[in-house]
Amino acid sequence: MNPFSYSRVADPGEAVHTLAGKPQGKFLGGGTNLIDLMKMGVETPNELVDINRLPLTQIEELPDKGVRIGALARNSDVAEHELIKTRYPVLSLALLSGASPQLRNMATVGGNLLQRTRCYYFYDPAFPACNKRKPGSGCGALDGYNRIHAILGQSDQCIATHPSDMCVALAALDAVVRVRGPKGEREISFGNFHRLPGNTPERDTNLAPDELIVSVDLPAISFAARSHYLKVRDRASYAFALVSVAAALDLDSNKVKAARVALGGVAHKPWRAHKVETEINGKSADENTFRAAAEAELAAAKGYKYNSFKIELAKRAIVCALSTVAAMA
Amino acid sequence: MSATLIGQRLTRVDGRLKVMGQATYAAEFARPKLAYGVLVQSTIANGRVTKIDISTAKSAPGVIAILTRENAPQFKPYPDDLTKKGAPGEDRVPLQDAEIHYAGQHLGIVVAESFEQAVHATSLVRVTYQPQPPVVMLDDERVQKNAIWPERFIGRESLQVKRGDINAALATAAHKIDVVYSTPVENHNPIETYSTTAEWEAPDRLLIHEATRGIKQLQRIIANVFGLPRENVHIICPFIGGAFGSKGFQWSHTVLAAAAAKLVQRPVKLTFTRPQMFDSAGQRARTEQRFSIGADKNGKLMALRHATTTHCSPVSEYTEPCGNMSRMLYSCPNVEVSHRLVRLNLTTPCPMRAPGEAPGVFALESALDELANETGLDPVEFRLRNYADIDEYENRPWSSKKLRECYERGAKKFDWSKRTRKAGSLRGADGSQIGFGMATAIYPAGQQKAGATAILNKDGTVTVRSATHEIGTGTYTAMSQFAADTLGIPIEKIRFELGDSQFPEAPNNGGSWLTSSVAPAVMGACRELKKKVVDLGESWPNDPAQLANLLARSGQEQIQAEFISEPNKEEREKFSFFSYGAVFVEVHVDPLGQVRVKRVILILPNTTWRCTRTHRNLTSISSTS
Numbered sequence: 005m006n007p008f009s010y011s012r013v014a015d016p017g018e019a020v021h022t023l024a025g026k027p028q029g030k031f032l033g034g035g036t037n038l039i040d041l042m043k044m045g046v047e048t049p050n051e052l053v054d055i056n057r058l059p060l061t062q063i064e065e066l067p068d069k070g071v072r073i074g075a076l077a078r079n080s081d082v083a084e085h086e087l088i089k090t091r092y093p094v095l096s097l098a099l100l101s102g103a104s105p106q107l108r109n110m111a112t113v114g115g116n117l118l119q120r121t122r123c124y125y126f127y128d129p130a131f132p133a134c135n136k137r138k139p140g141s142g143c144g145a146l147d148g149y150n151r152i153h154a155i156l157g158q159s160d161q162c163i164a165t166h167p168s169d170m171c172v173a174l175a176a177l178d179a180v181v182r183v184r185g186p187k188g189e190r191e192i193s194f195g196n197f198h199r200l201p202g203n204t205p206e207r208d209t210n211l212a213p214d215e216l217i218v219s220v221d222l223p224a225i226s227f228a229a230r231s232h233y234l235k236v237r238d239r240a241s242y243a244f245a246l247v248s249v250a251a252a253l254d255l256d257s258n259k260v261k262a263a264r265v266a267l268g269g270v271a272h273k274p275w276r277a278h279k280v281e282t283e284i285n286g287k288s289a290d291e292n293t294f295r296a297a298a299e300a301e302l303a304a305a306k307g308y309k310y311n312s313f314k315i316e317l318a319k320r321a322i323v324c325a326l327s328t329v330a331a332m333a
Numbered sequence: 334m335s336a337t338l339i340g341q342r343l344t345r346v347d348g349r350l351k352v353m354g355q356a357t358y359a360a361e362f363a364r365p366k367l368a369y370g371v372l373v374q375s376t377i378a379n380g381r382v383t384k385i386d387i388s389t390a391k392s393a394p395g396v397i398a399i400l401t402r403e404n405a406p407q408f409k410p411y412p413d414d415l416t417k418k419g420a421p422g423e424d425r426v427p428l429q430d431a432e433i434h435y436a437g438q439h440l441g442i443v444v445a446e447s448f449e450q451a452v453h454a455t456s457l458v459r460v461t462y463q464p465q466p467p468v469v470m471l472d473d474e475r476v477q478k479n480a481i482w483p484e485r486f487i488g489r490e491s492l493q494v495k496r497g498d499i500n501a502a503l504a505t506a507a508h509k510i511d512v513v514y515s516t517p518v519e520n521h522n523p524i525e526t527y528s529t530t531a532e533w534e535a536p537d538r539l540l541i542h543e544a545t546r547g548i549k550q551l552q553r554i555i556a557n558v559f560g561l562p563r564e565n566v567h568i569i570c571p572f573i574g575g576a577f578g579s580k581g582f583q584w585s586h587t588v589l590a591a592a593a594a595k596l597v598q599r600p601v602k603l604t605f606t607r608p609q610m611f612d613s614a615g616q617r618a619r620t621e622q623r624f625s626i627g628a629d630k631n632g633k634l635m636a637l638r639h640a641t642t643t644h645c646s647p648v649s650e651y652t653e654p655c656g657n658m659s660r661m662l663y664s665c666p667n668v669e670v671s672h673r674l675v676r677l678n679l680t681t682p683c684p685m686r687a688p689g690e691a692p693g694v695f696a697l698e699s700a701l702d703e704l705a706n707e708t709g710l711d712p713v714e715f716r717l718r719n720y721a722d723i724d725e726y727e728n729r730p731w732s733s734k735k736l737r738e739c740y741e742r743g744a745k746k747f748d749w750s751k752r753t754r755k756a757g758s759l760r761g762a763d764g765s766q767i768g769f770g771m772a773t774a775i776y777p778a779g780q781q782k783a784g785a786t787a788i789l790n791k792d793g794t795v796t797v798r799s800a801t802h803e804i805g806t807g808t809y810t811a812m813s814q815f816a817a818d819t820l821g822i823p824i825e826k827i828r829f830e831l832g833d834s835q836f837p838e839a840p841n842n843g844g845s846w847l848t849s850s851v852a853p854a855v856m857g858a859c860r861e862l863k864k865k866v867v868d869l870g871e872s873w874p875n876d877p878a879q880l881a882n883l884l885a886r887s888g889q890e891q892i893q894a895e896f897i898s899e900p901n902k903e904e905r906e907k908f909s910f911f912s913y914g915a916v917f918v919e920v921h922v923d924p925l926g927q928v929r930v931k932r933v934i935l936i937l938p939n940t941t942w943r944c945t946r947t948h949r950n951l952t953s954i955s956s957t958s
């Protein structure tokens with residue numbers, strides 16, 4: 005770990021001010037990802053600004069019946085909150101399927117949004133090639149052991165996936181990320197928050213280095229109460245998703261009126277499955293409909309030596325998740 | 334012997350210490366002026382080091398010294414019998430040459446005032462290499478022509494076995510299968526990582542606190558490497574935080590810590606990080622096991638070929654002995670067991686939670702199920718038709734074998750006969766495929782030479798000592814039980830001590846032989862102690878309070894007795910010793926390929942459990958769903 009300076013701030017303005025114009029500095033949330041990466045020598049900030057005391061832990065209803073989640077709310081608190089459990093069970097389930105209770109107690113919502121990929125070639129600096137870690141150095145995963153890697157939206161520069169479960173639910177829920185920078189506040193829609201790798205895989209998100217996430221806002225979605233998160237992984241617990249699906253359905257008797265579907269473990273960002281949503285709209289909520297929609301979504305998928313299984317797995321997971329939601333009372 | 338305590342529900346004698354955080358593990362011994370060592374490791378898997386640049390690292394805050402090949406002393410080799418002839422552990426002492434054999438290989442040690450400073454300085458060491466392409470896959474063509482056919486497992490059991498005419502038998506078999514099973518590399522990850530603290534008490538006396546299951550072995554190894562008399566190396570290890578096969582063999586960290594301690598003239602502690610548990614001290618090798626098995630029309634095994642390919646590293650020839658149980662687990666006239674080793678640029682393999690018996694019996698039992706299915710026989714019936722009444726490999730009777738009874742009890746408890754038999758025919762509500770399976774469990778029942786002393790103290794308590802190990806399985810409690818029972822005094826009056834190389838010899842903790850080896854020594858020492866008291870003209874008192882008086886009357890400070898127990902050679906040559914069991918499982922595989930084991934029943938022969946609480950903890954998994 006490299007030596008770094010540390011300071012603690014008490015309000016968001018001070019936080020932003022402290023890091024303004026310091027691209028080498030970083031905010032410290034729960035530290036469950038950042039500290040790990042510093043120990044591995046992947047992240048080498050020279051300054052940490054501890055934001056754990058910022059008064060941004062609220063989980064509250066908004067006037068339009070949406071819910072605002074403060075950036076410093078802990079993953080466990082969000083998962084167990086009544087508003088979340090009743091109105092957005094998919095988010096609660098996604099959070100509870102991630103990491104371990106101890107980690108969830110530490111992990112913050114802001115930090116979860118910005119957690120970095122678990123690509124082996126990124127995580128271990130002994131591998132010389134990683135465009136995300138060292139732009140221009142190549143991609144070790146492309147011809148390497150790529151079992152956990154992307155099948156959708158990847159580029160030949162990077163086939164890493166975004167590892168978060170929470171973000172898959174947030175993508176399905178059309179969340180909005182509110183951020184504050186030296187020039188004031190702005191809102192980023194969830195679909196625009198994370199990026200596809202393209203030629204700049206070193207950039208995970210559209211957040212500027214000196215911007216602080218202050219909250220994540222969930223819009224009111226009446227049918228989100230009928231939602232589910234399905235996570236497929238190598239172990240039943242304490243493992244990242246190979247493929248995951250966040251799904252919510254609005255049904256009129258057995259007809260799909262509206263759907264929200266997002267996939268995890270398949271792309272450089274949480275993958276909103278727009279094709280599935282449009283394919284099943286107006287159709288009867290049954291396995292055939294779901295399977296056809298899954299085929300359409302994965303039509304453009306591309307597998308590599310060790311991860312091609314994900315294509316069929318993603319299709320089956322979509323069918324399974326949607327069938328589960330359709331069967332809910 | 335009145336078995337008053339054996340089989341009772343005792344609480345662990347060290348339980349309180351553990352829950353209070355007072356059991357001292359290797360990394361927790363405070364030493365004066367302790368310095369911290371961190372390993373410098375290779376980031377390539379094959380090649381040579383051309384330069385190690387320590388100029389920046391050397392001047393980082395807190396750095397005391399850096400030991401690399403440049404300033405390393407000349408180490409003497411490890412004892413041959415512990416590292417050669419296929420023994421687990423590396424036969425190459427560290428820092429004597431520039432060769433790199435696998436990623437993570439130790440290239441030096443940075444010593445600093447704090448652990449964090451040492452970690453940081455280590456990241457500043459710049460190593461330049463002349464890399465070679467590494468070979469890491471079992472089937473890589475480059476290593477096939479130099480494959481090794483090891484003769485023996487650690488110089489003991491034969492690894493290449495032939496009985497009868499396998500080819501002829503396969504040619505005429507009514508039913509046969511040809512299948513390959515592979516198992517992955519498996520790493521040991523106990524909660525406690527490796528840790529060693531080395532301290533030179535005098536220029537020729539070394540004190541080492543280390544997490545080791547081989548106290549006496551480590552003492553010998555270190556004495557050899559540094560050219561010291563064995564008794565000048567003192568190893569202490571009162572508790573081990575789990576091992577799963579690790580902490581029992583020779584790796585370079587202890588040598589490096591001791592050499593670093595000499596260099597800085599202070600105690601040096603070297604504790605592995607979690608990632609180092611994957612590259613610095615062994616792992617189970619990958620295996621690929623091919624079976625050609627044939628049976629006649631009645632389901633009698635006629636031919637069994639078990640061919641294993643596995644790997645070793647360039648600095649060891651340890652072989653995962655996958656086929657050893659296939660030699661004799663079932664009755665079969667034509668048997669061929671072979672082991673083939675290729676050298677890969679991977680961390681040196683060693684045993685992991687039972688050596689090759691674990692992946693080997695997994696594969697054998699899976700193959701047998703496939704053949705049973707082929708013959709149309711129930712897998713239990715199939716095994717019964719091939720029941721080995723004697724050890725057909727050694728051609729001698731079993732010491733005891735109650736496997737038939739295990740099958741019967743297990744089948745009954747599992748409702749085996751009521752299951753849906755046809756493979757692939759049963760589905761759950763969620764679309765899961767449901768299957769039932771069973772397997773035989775077997776492991777050699779070993780025993781080793783071991784010694785113990787028993788000492789009657791002034792206060793009427795008895796101290797019993799042996800250089801054995803507490804890996805979390807309850808050695809302190811079990812040995813206290815055996816001592817208390819032999820002496821006929823309450824367990825509270827016994828103090829059992831272990832984990833010190835100055836105590837009487839005990840074997841490495843492994844091979845499931847700790848209790849069978851050390852308990853006879855403990856009981857023997859206690860019997861000898863009783864005898865010594867009787868020799869004084871006293872009778873052994875039933876009332877423990879009188880022991881103190883007795884000692885006072887004798888005018889001695891203490892009375893000490895010793896005993897060395899050895900396996901009964903005659904019996905060991907006359908019989909074959911194995912433990913058996915039977916396992917029955919129900920497994921669901923859902924449409925997403927997720928495997929869920931819904932039911933496991935493990936049946937072991939009815940035996941005396943030395944502690945029913947431990948037994949219950951061990952077997953409570955049998956009812957989970």
Ligand SMILES: Cc1cc2nc3c(=O)[nH]c(=O)nc-3n(C[C@H](O)[C@H](O)[C@H](O)COP(=O)(O)OP(=O)(O)OC[C@H]3O[C@@H](n4cnc5c(N)ncnc54)[C@H](O)[C@@H]3O)c2cc1C
Nearest residue numbers: 033034035036037038102103112114115116118168169217
């Ligand atoms: C063993 C293990 C298993 C895990 N398993 C899973 C899993 O199964 N599923 C899953 O989804 N996740 C998993 N995780 C990841 C976990 O969810 C993340 O580590 C956690 O959410 C990160 O939150 P944090 O507050 O600790 O972030 P930090 O580590 O503190 O920060 C992460 C990044 O976010 C930045 N940051 C933090 N807060 C803000 C803010 N308000 N504004 C701007 N920048 C900010 C930091 O500068 C840093 O770059 C696992 C982690 C571990 C260690």
